[in-house]
Structure formats: structure tokens, C-alpha cells
Amino acid sequence: MSNRVAPLPRSGGGQRPHAIYLAIGFPPAAKSSAYRLRETANQFVAMGWDITVITICQEAWEREYGLDHTLSEKVDPRVKVIELPLMREDLETDIRAFSEERSIDPVGWISRLRKREQKIFPERDFGGWRYELEKAVVQQHRQHPADLLISSCAPYVNLAATWKLWEEYRVPYAVDFRDGWSLDVIGGGEAFTRDSVSGRWESKVLEHALAVWCVNDPIAGFYRERYPHLADRVHVVRNGYDEDSLPDVSGRSPDPNAGLTFGYLGSVNFTPAFLESVLDGWRIARRNDPILARSRFEVRGHIGAGPIREANRHMDLLKEAAVDNVSFGGPVPKSDLAATYGSWDALVLMLVGGRFVTSGKVYEFMATGLPVLSAHDVDHDASNILAGHPLWTGAVGLDPHRLADSFSEAARMALKATDEDRATARQLARRFARPAVLAPAVRHLTELVQPTPAGVPAPAATASTGDVQP
Amino acid sequence: MIEILMVMGTVPGRVAVLTDALEQFRAKGVIVRVATTFDPVENTPAATELAEVHRLPTSAELGSRFVRMAKRANPARRPWLRAQRDPWVRRHAKRADVLVALDAHALHTVWHLAQRHRRADAVYGIAPALRAVEKRSADPARYRRPRLNTTGPAPVVLASATRSQTVDLAKRVFEMSTGKRAMKLGPVRWFWQGAVTAPGLPERHRGRIARRVTGNMLESGHAASAKRLALAAQGRLGPTTRGPLLDPIVDAELSQGKVSEHLMTVVRSHLKLADGFLKKRNPGKAEPHVLRAFNLMFHRIVQFDGTTSPLAEDPEKFLAPLHDSEAGRAMAAPRGRQSPAAFPPAGRPHRMLFFTGLNDNFLGPILDRYEAMPGVEVRRLNLREESILPVLSNGRTNVVQHLLAGSSKRADEVQEAWGPHLDWADTVFVDWCNLGAAMLTMIDPGTTRVVVRLHSFEAFSWWPHLTDWSRVDDLVFVSEHLRDLALAAVPRLGAPQGPRTHMINNAMELHRYVTPKVSADSRFTLGLVGLSSLAKDPRWALAVLRELRRRDERYRLKLIGDALDPKLSPAIEAYVRELDAELAELESSGAVVRTGRTDDVPGALTDVGVILSTSLRESFHCALVEGAASGAVPVVRDWPFFAGRPHSARTLFPSDWVVGTPEEAAERILALTASEEVWREAGRAASAHVLSTWDWSVTQKDFDRLLLEPPATAD
Structure with missing residues (x-):
């Protein structure tokens, strides 16, 4: 550990405060987290901060879910973005970049790579980025001293860089933990113990964090229970939706004779068996319901990464379902979201996990004002969000027969929904508009960090940071 | 026009994705050729309609020298060895703008092609291939320009080829x-x-x-x-x-x-x-x-x-490597149970569950008794049922995996299949300490009492070492010498978390063997029932017979039961060879009669005057006791596996029944068959002893005490 403590002056004293924001996945990365990262950065700027976003190069995202430059259009031009030349080696698809050893044993090569990476930092695929990230934040701090560092996870390797800046320059930090690290949000249990390497990293970094943000109450509850002495620093900062993604749904009157269009938009990150259940439910519904027999089901979003991008079992299932009027149309640029939603009559909300998973898309689905068919566990946090939505079929689990009933119910809702129903649904979602969610959280952090004229930090805000109540 | 050469090293699981991509390429006017390691017509017929699909030459086509070389090579290199010798691949790789590996097995081939044809893009996966085509279509001029670094094969090719040829030569010489x-x-x-x-x-x-x-x-x-x-x-x-x-x-x-x-x-x-x-x-x-x-x-x-x-000679020493190893300790670690076994509450029948189906030879009278008993409800869990068999499949491997890892999916399956039965039962009785017992103890039995009976062979097997004894409440042996052996072989049986141990003799309905002998001459007929394992050692009986016939030619030997199967092991084969040589002479003179297997053992014993136990080891030897019940005079070899131990044949049976050598056996037989009166009196006494000691009417009380009364301390 270095003995140097804050040798550089802070940027206070009348100037704009400066925050370094570790936000891997920042636009133009076509990732679901990009919206949250963008809004956070914009909110900081709006509250008078200079903000420097540290993310990875655009080529790296091409290997994964690709790029959506329309996402960058709404990034405040005052946000400074630094792209580090870091890429996931395991997703490399250029065979010329392969060693002969990798070409002979690709699985073994990746497994050895992961072992090496995890020796550096205990996180698969990203652990190897530690030193570059550390170097980048330190360099940035030297160039433009930071008053705050915000670390958005995943990847959790960001925590190493966060700690480095704290250790060397005592730069205060907050962790936007989103889904948390030591919690297995899908399985519902502990992902690793406190005495494991990851556990030690997590507890060490959280110990000094000004604030820890989580996306829902169950995750926040988990962390408050795991670290009782940090309970008052753990806050719920939900995901939300962007107004410009919403379609105009007023005055709709779908034609039952032409059939309806159901849509799913998001990453296809669930298991093939999950998708199969939904497709089976769709087929049963088409057999039983003449309107659905004339209807279509469009799936849009990202499927697979690296060499199996759009070439995995999910794709096979979707192609096989083409005879049932199921189609896959690839990702949708942010600028086309509203039009895409607008072309659909009902939405199919496919979500993995249970009570610890909320996801971002539930807010957007809810805010469209279109009927929402839930295809997820009954005990899922999305059910809490959607409760009270007038055009929600309710969660019935993943039994295909019950899902078939939900498809019929959603079709009925789509045909009978009035403008009033749609407006009620939108109104209900309004509390989850992204600025409404993130602005209080950013304000709270600002209050925690910004020195008062007397040089004493302002007292911490007591209000909830972002979990705005209706 | 853009040309693509794709390579598939394995039959794709996603044919729809492949055909869709081929259609997309076709729509873009791209020429696609696909080289496969398998028969494309049979495995991907749809692809053959959308692209020129070519199978790499097979090993058979490439000749025996290639087969030998391919065998020596790393399996991942084999598709390349085939492609390298294929003029079709060479021709089209040279023309290709994009080289594509569609799966991991094709990677090495495309890697090599990429080193030789540096002008082409080389990518892994369909989406990257589409992207490469889009890039080329967007700026065709850029790719037409010749560049120094894309002309001719990469230097690495030469190095790699020399290295692999040298390695191959060395391997050939070594082989x-x-x-x-x-x-x-x-x-x-x-x-x-x-x-x-x-x-x-x-x-x-x-x-x-x-x-x-x-x-x-x-x-x-x-x-x-x-x-x-x-x-x-x-x-x-x-x-x-x-x-x-x-x-x-x-x-x-x-x-x-x-x-x-x-x-x-x-x-x-x-x-x-x-x-x-x-x-x-x-x-x-x-x-x-x-x-x-x-x-x-x-x-x-x-x-x-x-x-x-x-193992019988010195169980502690023989098993020390196992007990002292980490693996042995891991397998011996007691998992215990959450709640102790509970005695059934008053006011409802005692629910007993019996594991059946694997070997029920010794279970009949016990099942009959408790199935007919008021206040007891019996269920059988037949392990041969189709629904159970998958749980047992590959059982030993799964139990070992479970014990070494501390948990397993199979344990969950056992819980799912057997859990409801255990929830129902107050007591579960597992006859034989083998697969059933080991798998049962993979799971926590809840409050159900678990009783296991160990006969004999199990003590010489791995099963007691794969059973979690902290989940067994009572362990029943059929003789004291087996208990001694098992306790010495499996030290954790004596640990505080180990089971209570009991000695209860086999359940035998001996009265049905009490039948009159056909004649006084029956006393010259020796009987040996059960021959199907080498442990029965019938040659010892022949030695006794020869000794007797040296003095009196009226003695003969009746062998009842299936013959030894020489195919079971070379040791048995050698034994059978020697046995047959001895029998050839004795059978031809009528001194030995082999009756084979019979379902009417009491009938077969009516002309047997002397019943023998010639075994090397037994836990109890029911056939001897049944013969004694029939009135035949028992003569028991001091089973060598246990002779001289605190418990042996000599402590199990009245000491005058037991002899050390064939000569001693002959002496006892001559003495007790000297006259009809002496023989009949000795037979009556033996019959009376076995009936009063081991008949089910007597031993059932021991079972009642074990199963129906609240558990007491160990015997």
C-alpha cells in the first residue's frame, strides 16, 4: 500500500466539482445498462459537476452486443468520455488474432485465460482489466483532481480501481451496485462467502463507500442484512424508463381480423428452455384462440455474443417457430424504440430470476401503456412493479398452458383497452421516469460530497435516494 | 464478387441458423462454399441446396499411412490434416475473401488457412462472417489493393509446419x-x-x-x-x-x-x-x-x-491405506441426521418399509410375519421397479462422487424418488448392506429409523465403506464372527455416531425339513447343499469321502445345487478343472452323485444321513442347519477364514459338530454312523438343537424386539 495521501489539490474552492465515473457500458454500447449510465452522467452535469466517464473502446462492444450510436445523442456534450483499449479476449472472433495454441484448444485456452484473469481480480472475463483501470483513474485524477468517484458495477473489477484511488488519494466514492455482487440474483442465495477473495474485496470496498445503490428493495435488503453497519448507506435507486422511448398509443383500435402483434424487446439472456415454454404457450394459444391464430410475435434484441452471436440454441428455436408467425428482427436502435413499441399491440415480458430481479425493461414496458403479458416467476420483483397496472395479465409462471391463457388475455386487453386505460398505465409508470429516479440519488451524493463554504461537508440527506413513492 | 469458404468440424446443432445465414449470403450475392468433416447430405441436407458443400476426404480415402499419422496427432488437428490434403480446399481457400470457422473443431483448420491466405478475413462464427462481408461490400477497393503483409503465406506457417513435421517424426519413431x-x-x-x-x-x-x-x-x-x-x-x-x-x-x-x-x-x-x-x-x-x-x-x-x-486375515492392516487416505476420510465423514429416529406414535399402525427386489432370499418369513401382524403396516419398495432403476443406475460411481464431493445431483434424485416412502415409514429395513443401503444413506432419513442387515459377502466388499453409518440406527449381523470382522474393517461402525449392532440369526422355517429318512443305509450318504461359489470348497468334501471310503466303500456323497461356473474367474476355472478330475473317478464308481439344483430341498435330504459344511467361510450356513433339521448328522469344517478367532464356527455350533481336517471329519462320521441307533440318536439330537435354537418360531422374537420395541442399547 502506498503512503501517499491526497497530494493533489481537490477541485473545490469555487470551481465545478469533478467526478470520475467508472461506467463500462456507457453509450454507444448497445447494452441495457447504457440508459442508466447515461442518465447518471447527465444528472451529475445538470447538478453542476464536471464528469469524466471511463469506459472501454467501441470495438469491444462490437464483439458483444454491438453499438447504438443513437444512444450517444442524448449524452450531455459536457460529459467527457475516456475509452480504454480494453476488450474481452474470450469474445475475439478474428482468427488471425488467435495463437496456434488457442486454435487447437479454444476451450482450454479460455479456461486458462480466465484462471489468469481471476488471479488478478476475482471476476471472470474482466479481472484482467484491473491494472489498466487503476492506471486510468489515477491518471485522470492527476490531470483533473476528482472530488468523487462513482463506480457502476458490473463489471466488479471497477471496485479495484475505485479502491486504488481511495487508497492513494482518499477520493470519496459511491458504488452503483445495481444487482449486487455477493447476491445470486437468479438463484436467490449468496454468490460467495464473506471470507472468499471476492467477499473480502466487496466488504473492503463497501466499508468506505459514501453510498451503495441497488436496483430494488430485495437486493438492498440483502446488503443491509449482510453489512448491518452500512445499512443507512444502502439505497434503492431503481432502473427507470426514458420518455423518448415511449410510443404514441392514443386512439389505437387494433383490427381483430388482421390479428395482433405481440412484441418482446430486450436481451435474450434466459435459457433455451425458458424461451421454449413461452413459444409453446404461444402455439397453444394460437390453436385455441382464432385471434391469436392470425397474430404475430416479434422478438427484438440481442442474442448471444462473440462467435455464437445470433447463432445459438435460442436462434434455432426462434427460426423453428417461424411457421407460428414468430420472427426475430435483431436489435433496435434507441432512436427506433418508440416506433417499434408503437407497431406492437401487446408486450411479452420475459424475465429470468425471481424476487431479486427487477430488470430495466419492466419500467419501459409498463410506461408504454400497452398490455403487458408476464412470462416470469410469480414471485418476481417485476410483479411488485406491475401491481395495479390496468393492462397487465398478471404473472402465472412458465407453464405453457397458463401462458397460453395469458396470451389470450393480453389479446383481449389489447382489443378492449381504452385511451383511459392506457393513460392510467402510463400515469402509474410515471414515478419510474429515469430522471425522477436518478435525480434525487445524484443530489444526495452531491450533498454528501460538496464542501460547504465553511469547508465542512453538508449533512447527509435523509430522504430516500431515488425510490420515489407515488 | 465476394467468396466465402466456411469450415464445419462437427454437425451443427443449429441447422436453421446456418441455413438462414446461407440465405442471407445468397441474397447479398456472395458465393459460399462449405467444407465439412462429416457427410453433409445426410446431416445438413438443407445447406447443400444453398451452397456448394464439400466433404473433406475421409481417413479411408487418404490411406493407411494417413490413418496412422492422424492417430498420432492431437484430435483437434485432424480436420486440418484432412483439409491440407484436399485440392478442393486448397483451390477455394486461395480464392476466398472470408474464411469462416463455424465451430470450435474447425478453428485450427481455418487458422492454418488464414496463415496461408493472408488476403482473406478469417473469422469465427456466422455473425462475424456477415460483418466481414458487409465491410468488404462497403469498401471493395480497399481490399483489392495488394499489400506486403497480405502477400504469400505467413512465416509462422513454415515454422509451424516444420515443428509439426518434426514432432510427427519423433512420434513415429517412438511409436x-x-x-x-x-x-x-x-x-x-x-x-x-x-x-x-x-x-x-x-x-x-x-x-x-x-x-x-x-x-x-x-x-x-x-x-x-x-x-x-x-x-x-x-x-x-x-x-x-x-x-x-x-x-x-x-x-x-x-x-x-x-x-x-x-x-x-x-x-x-x-x-x-x-x-x-x-x-x-x-x-x-x-x-x-x-x-x-x-x-x-x-x-x-x-x-x-x-x-x-x-481382509479376513488382518482387516485393519489390509484397509489401512484406505482409512489413512484423504479419500477414505472424506467417504467416512459422518453427515448425520437433522432429527433422531422417532418411535411411531401410539394410536396408529407401525409403518415398516422393506427394500426388496435385489435379493429377497432371506426376507420371506420376515415379510410374511409383519404383513400378517395386526398393528403393523408393511410397504415394499421394489428396487427393480422401472421407476426406481434410474436412481440406482451407475450407483457405485454416483455414491463415490457424492461422498467425495459432499453433495450431488443424484442425492437429490434419491430424495425425490425415496423421500415420500421414508416420510411415510416409521422403520425402514434394508436387507443386505449393498447398493440400497449406500444410496439410502446419501439422504437424511428424517425421523425414520433405518435398519440394515449385513450378511457376509458385503463385509468383503466396498459397500460398508460407502454407507454413511451416521444415518443408520441399527445394523444386524447374522453371526458374531461377521460382526467382529465388520467392526474391524469399518472402524466408524464403533464410533459414537455409528449404529447399534445386533446379532440375530437368519429367519429359517426349519420344521418343513423334518422328514423321515428313507432307510437305515441313508447314514452312508453324505450331503453337501449349495456349490455355486468357490467358498463352498466341495473338494474338501471329496477328501472326507475318500478318507471314509478307504475304510468303508458304502459311503457316498450327494452334491445338491448348481455347479460352479468356471467362467466367473480364472481361479474358479482352475478349481473346477481339479474338481472335475477328482469327480471323474468318483462319479464313475457311484461314490458321488450330482443332483443339480432342486426346489425340493427337504425331499432331496431324505436320503442324506450326514450333512456337511465344507466352506472356507460362511456367515451362518443355512443349508447345513436345514440338513441338521432333517435329522442328518452335522459335520462342520472349522471355516478357515474365521478359525482360531474369538468367534468362529466353533462358537456358533456345538463344538462337537466342528472338525479341523478331513480326517477328523471322517472319524466323527464313522463314529456317529457306526450303527443305525447311534446315527438316528445323533441326528435327532442335532435336529432338536437346531429347531429349538434357530427355527423362525424362536428367532422371530429377536426380530420383534428389534423392530417393534423402542430401541435399547446394543447387544
Whole structure:
């Protein structure tokens, strides 16, 4: 550990405060987290901060879910973005970049790579980025001293860089933990113990964090229970939706004779068996319901990464379902979201996990004002969000027969929904508009960090940071 | 026009994705050619309509030299070896703008093609291929310009080719000089013996060479040379390499019916290897070594088909390598139970669950009794039922995996299949301490009391070492000498978390054997019932018979039961050969009669005056006791496996029944068959003894005490 403590002056004293924001996945990365990262950065700027976003190069995202430059259009031009030349080696698809050893044993090569990476930092695929990230934040701090560092996870390797800046320059930090690290949000249990390497990293970094943000109450509850002495620093900062993604749904009157269009938009990150259940439910519904027999089901979003991008079992299932009027149309640029939603009559909300998973898309689905068919566990946090939505079929689990009933119910809702129903649904979602969610959280952090004229930090805000109540 | 060459190393699971991509390429006006390692017409017919699909030449087409070379090569390199020799691939790779590996098995081939044709893009996966095509279409001029770094093959190709050719040559020389054909030559064998013991050779190479050479020496019929070499190399090898080297030697000796003196060296080596993997938290890799150690320690030649068994002679010493190993300790770790067994509440029947189906020979009277008993409700869990069999499949491997890892999916399956039965039952009775008992103790039995009965063979097997005794409440033995042996072999049976142990003799309905003898001359007929294992040692009976006939030619021997199956093991084969030679003479003179198997044993015993137990080991020997019940005079060999121990045949039966040698047996028979009166009186006394001691009417009380009364302390 270095003995140097804050040798550089802070940027206070009348100037704009400066925050370094570790936000891997920042636009133009076509990732679901990009919206949250963008809004956070914009909110900081709006509250008078200079903000420097540290993310990875655009080529790296091409290997994964690709790029959506329309996402960058709404990034405040005052946000400074630094792209580090870091890429996931395991997703490399250029065979010329392969060693002969990798070409002979690709699985073994990746497994050895992961072992090496995890020796550096205990996180698969990203652990190897530690030193570059550390170097980048330190360099940035030297160039433009930071008053705050915000670390958005995943990847959790960001925590190493966060700690480095704290250790060397005592730069205060907050962790936007989103889904948390030591919690297995899908399985519902502990992902690793406190005495494991990851556990030690997590507890060490959280110990000094000004604030820890989580996306829902169950995750926040988990962390408050795991670290009782940090309970008052753990806050719920939900995901939300962007107004410009919403379609105009007023005055709709779908034609039952032409059939309806159901849509799913998001990453296809669930298991093939999950998708199969939904497709089976769709087929049963088409057999039983003449309107659905004339209807279509469009799936849009990202499927697979690296060499199996759009070439995995999910794709096979979707192609096989083409005879049932199921189609896959690839990702949708942010600028086309509203039009895409607008072309659909009902939405199919496919979500993995249970009570610890909320996801971002539930807010957007809810805010469209279109009927929402839930295809997820009954005990899922999305059910809490959607409760009270007038055009929600309710969660019935993943039994295909019950899902078939939900498809019929959603079709009925789509045909009978009035403008009033749609407006009620939108109104209900309004509390989850992204600025409404993130602005209080950013304000709270600002209050925690910004020195008062007397040089004493302002007292911490007591209000909830972002979990705005209706 | 853009040209693509795709390579598929394995039949794609996603044909729809592939055909969709081919359609997309076609729509873009791209020429696509696909090289496959398999028959495309049979496996991807749809693709053949959308692109020019070509199968790489097969090994058969490329000739035997190629087959040998491919065999030597790393399997991942084999598709490339085929592609390299294919003019179609060479021609189209040269023209291709994009080279695509569609799966991991095709990667190496495309890697090589990419080194040779540097002008082309080389990508892995369909989406990257589409992207590469889009890039080329967007700026075709850029790709037309020749560049220095894309002209001609990469220098790495030459280096790689030279390296692989050198490696291949070295492998060929090694294979030839260590092959079976070479091992037929004395000087070659002599050379390798010197080579594997030469100083300075790294252990991993020494071990590998020595293993191959000994294996081929054995296969070419030079077992002595193989053994000499393996022993010579021992001093220069570590404990984990020594064992695998001696493995085939030990196997070869076992297959000849001999117990190798190196057996335990190999066992220790495998256990050490297993311990190494456990230390690295890799129980999956430890498991095959544990199974191998078990297979050797409890091999039938070692434990069952000899006149003695190292386990019976000194169980603690024989099993010390297992008990002292990490693997042994992991398997012995008690998982315990959440709640103690509960005695059934008053006011409802006692619910008993019996595991049946695997061997119910000794269970009949017990089941009959409790099924007919008011206040007891009996259910049978038939382990041969189709719904249960999948749970038992590959059972030993799964139990070992479970014990080494501490948990397993199979345990969940057992819980799912058997849990409801256990929830129902107050008491579960598992006859035989084998697979059923081991799998049952993978799960917590809740408050159900678990009773297991161990007969005999199990004590000489791995099963008691795979049973979690902290989940068994009562363990029943059928004789004291088996209890002694099991307690010595499985120390955790005596641990505080171990079960209570009981000795309850087999349930036998002996009254049905009490029938009059056909004549006074029956006293000259000796009977031996049950011959199907070598442990019954019928040759000892022949020795007794010969001794008797030396004095009186009226004595004869009746052998009842299935003959020994010589195919079971080389030791049995050798035994049967000698038995048949002896029988040839005795049968022709009428001194021995073989009746074969009969369902009417009481009927078959009516002309038997003397019943023999000639076994090397028994737990109880029901057939002898049944013969005694019939009025035949019992003559029992002091079973050698247990002779001289605190408990043996001599403590189980009245001491005058038991003899040490064939001569002593003959003396007892001559004395007790000297006259009809003496013989009948001795037979009556023996019958009265067995009926009053071991008839089910007597022993059932012991079972009632065990199963129906609240548990007391151990006997």
C-alpha cells in the first residue's frame, strides 16, 4: 500500500466539482445498462459537476452486443468520455488474432485465460482489466483532481480501481451496485462467502463507500442484512424508463381480423428452455384462440455474443417457430424504440430470476401503456412493479398452458383497452421516469460530497435516494 | 464478387441458423462454399441446396499411412490434416475473401488457412462472417489493393509446419520402437529396460514411456519382461507414477487368478492420486482412482476365490491405506441426521418399509410375519421397479462422487424418488448392506429409523465403506464372527455416531425339513447343499469321502445345487478343472452323485444321513442347519477364514459338530454312523438343537424386539 495521501489539490474552492465515473457500458454500447449510465452522467452535469466517464473502446462492444450510436445523442456534450483499449479476449472472433495454441484448444485456452484473469481480480472475463483501470483513474485524477468517484458495477473489477484511488488519494466514492455482487440474483442465495477473495474485496470496498445503490428493495435488503453497519448507506435507486422511448398509443383500435402483434424487446439472456415454454404457450394459444391464430410475435434484441452471436440454441428455436408467425428482427436502435413499441399491440415480458430481479425493461414496458403479458416467476420483483397496472395479465409462471391463457388475455386487453386505460398505465409508470429516479440519488451524493463554504461537508440527506413513492 | 469458404468440424446443432445465414449470403450475392468433416447430405441436407458443400476426404480415402499419422496427432488437428490434403480446399481457400470457422473443431483448420491466405478475413462464427462481408461490400477497393503483409503465406506457417513435421517424426519413431512388434525383439526389450531406468529422465516422460512399453510387452506375450521393466523403474518413480505402471501387471496376474504382490502398491498409488485431486478440490477426477482402488482391493480373486483373504486375515492392516487416505476420510465423514429416529406414535399402525427386489432370499418369513401382524403396516419398495432403476443406475460411481464431493445431483434424485416412502415409514429395513443401503444413506432419513442387515459377502466388499453409518440406527449381523470382522474393517461402525449392532440369526422355517429318512443305509450318504461359489470348497468334501471310503466303500456323497461356473474367474476355472478330475473317478464308481439344483430341498435330504459344511467361510450356513433339521448328522469344517478367532464356527455350533481336517471329519462320521441307533440318536439330537435354537418360531422374537420395541442399547 502506498503512503501517499491526497497530494493533489481537490477541485473545490469555487470551481465545478469533478467526478470520475467508472461506467463500462456507457453509450454507444448497445447494452441495457447504457440508459442508466447515461442518465447518471447527465444528472451529475445538470447538478453542476464536471464528469469524466471511463469506459472501454467501441470495438469491444462490437464483439458483444454491438453499438447504438443513437444512444450517444442524448449524452450531455459536457460529459467527457475516456475509452480504454480494453476488450474481452474470450469474445475475439478474428482468427488471425488467435495463437496456434488457442486454435487447437479454444476451450482450454479460455479456461486458462480466465484462471489468469481471476488471479488478478476475482471476476471472470474482466479481472484482467484491473491494472489498466487503476492506471486510468489515477491518471485522470492527476490531470483533473476528482472530488468523487462513482463506480457502476458490473463489471466488479471497477471496485479495484475505485479502491486504488481511495487508497492513494482518499477520493470519496459511491458504488452503483445495481444487482449486487455477493447476491445470486437468479438463484436467490449468496454468490460467495464473506471470507472468499471476492467477499473480502466487496466488504473492503463497501466499508468506505459514501453510498451503495441497488436496483430494488430485495437486493438492498440483502446488503443491509449482510453489512448491518452500512445499512443507512444502502439505497434503492431503481432502473427507470426514458420518455423518448415511449410510443404514441392514443386512439389505437387494433383490427381483430388482421390479428395482433405481440412484441418482446430486450436481451435474450434466459435459457433455451425458458424461451421454449413461452413459444409453446404461444402455439397453444394460437390453436385455441382464432385471434391469436392470425397474430404475430416479434422478438427484438440481442442474442448471444462473440462467435455464437445470433447463432445459438435460442436462434434455432426462434427460426423453428417461424411457421407460428414468430420472427426475430435483431436489435433496435434507441432512436427506433418508440416506433417499434408503437407497431406492437401487446408486450411479452420475459424475465429470468425471481424476487431479486427487477430488470430495466419492466419500467419501459409498463410506461408504454400497452398490455403487458408476464412470462416470469410469480414471485418476481417485476410483479411488485406491475401491481395495479390496468393492462397487465398478471404473472402465472412458465407453464405453457397458463401462458397460453395469458396470451389470450393480453389479446383481449389489447382489443378492449381504452385511451383511459392506457393513460392510467402510463400515469402509474410515471414515478419510474429515469430522471425522477436518478435525480434525487445524484443530489444526495452531491450533498454528501460538496464542501460547504465553511469547508465542512453538508449533512447527509435523509430522504430516500431515488425510490420515489407515488 | 465476394467468396466465402466456411469450415464445419462437427454437425451443427443449429441447422436453421446456418441455413438462414446461407440465405442471407445468397441474397447479398456472395458465393459460399462449405467444407465439412462429416457427410453433409445426410446431416445438413438443407445447406447443400444453398451452397456448394464439400466433404473433406475421409481417413479411408487418404490411406493407411494417413490413418496412422492422424492417430498420432492431437484430435483437434485432424480436420486440418484432412483439409491440407484436399485440392478442393486448397483451390477455394486461395480464392476466398472470408474464411469462416463455424465451430470450435474447425478453428485450427481455418487458422492454418488464414496463415496461408493472408488476403482473406478469417473469422469465427456466422455473425462475424456477415460483418466481414458487409465491410468488404462497403469498401471493395480497399481490399483489392495488394499489400506486403497480405502477400504469400505467413512465416509462422513454415515454422509451424516444420515443428509439426518434426514432432510427427519423433512420434513415429517412438511409436515404432515401443510398439508390439518391436517388443517381440529381445534387444529392444533390453534397450527399453535400460532406457526407463536411465538417470536424468523427467518423471512424467519416464512414467509415460514405461507405461507404453510395459503395456505392449504384455500384449506381445512378454509378461516377465514387462514385470522386470516395471519393477526396475519403480525406484526412479514417485508414488503416484509407480502404481499406474504396475497396474497392467497386476491386472494380468489377476486375470490369471493370481493375487499380485504389488496389488497394494497400486492401490496406494491410486488413493494418493485421488488425494491429490481432492486437495485441488476436484472430486470428479478423484473418483475414478477411488473406484480403481476399490476394484483392486475387493477383487473377487483377492477376497472371494482363494482359500483365504487378506481382509479376513488382518482387516485393519489390509484397509489401512484406505482409512489413512484423504479419500477414505472424506467417504467416512459422518453427515448425520437433522432429527433422531422417532418411535411411531401410539394410536396408529407401525409403518415398516422393506427394500426388496435385489435379493429377497432371506426376507420371506420376515415379510410374511409383519404383513400378517395386526398393528403393523408393511410397504415394499421394489428396487427393480422401472421407476426406481434410474436412481440406482451407475450407483457405485454416483455414491463415490457424492461422498467425495459432499453433495450431488443424484442425492437429490434419491430424495425425490425415496423421500415420500421414508416420510411415510416409521422403520425402514434394508436387507443386505449393498447398493440400497449406500444410496439410502446419501439422504437424511428424517425421523425414520433405518435398519440394515449385513450378511457376509458385503463385509468383503466396498459397500460398508460407502454407507454413511451416521444415518443408520441399527445394523444386524447374522453371526458374531461377521460382526467382529465388520467392526474391524469399518472402524466408524464403533464410533459414537455409528449404529447399534445386533446379532440375530437368519429367519429359517426349519420344521418343513423334518422328514423321515428313507432307510437305515441313508447314514452312508453324505450331503453337501449349495456349490455355486468357490467358498463352498466341495473338494474338501471329496477328501472326507475318500478318507471314509478307504475304510468303508458304502459311503457316498450327494452334491445338491448348481455347479460352479468356471467362467466367473480364472481361479474358479482352475478349481473346477481339479474338481472335475477328482469327480471323474468318483462319479464313475457311484461314490458321488450330482443332483443339480432342486426346489425340493427337504425331499432331496431324505436320503442324506450326514450333512456337511465344507466352506472356507460362511456367515451362518443355512443349508447345513436345514440338513441338521432333517435329522442328518452335522459335520462342520472349522471355516478357515474365521478359525482360531474369538468367534468362529466353533462358537456358533456345538463344538462337537466342528472338525479341523478331513480326517477328523471322517472319524466323527464313522463314529456317529457306526450303527443305525447311534446315527438316528445323533441326528435327532442335532435336529432338536437346531429347531429349538434357530427355527423362525424362536428367532422371530429377536426380530420383534428389534423392530417393534423402542430401541435399547446394543447387544
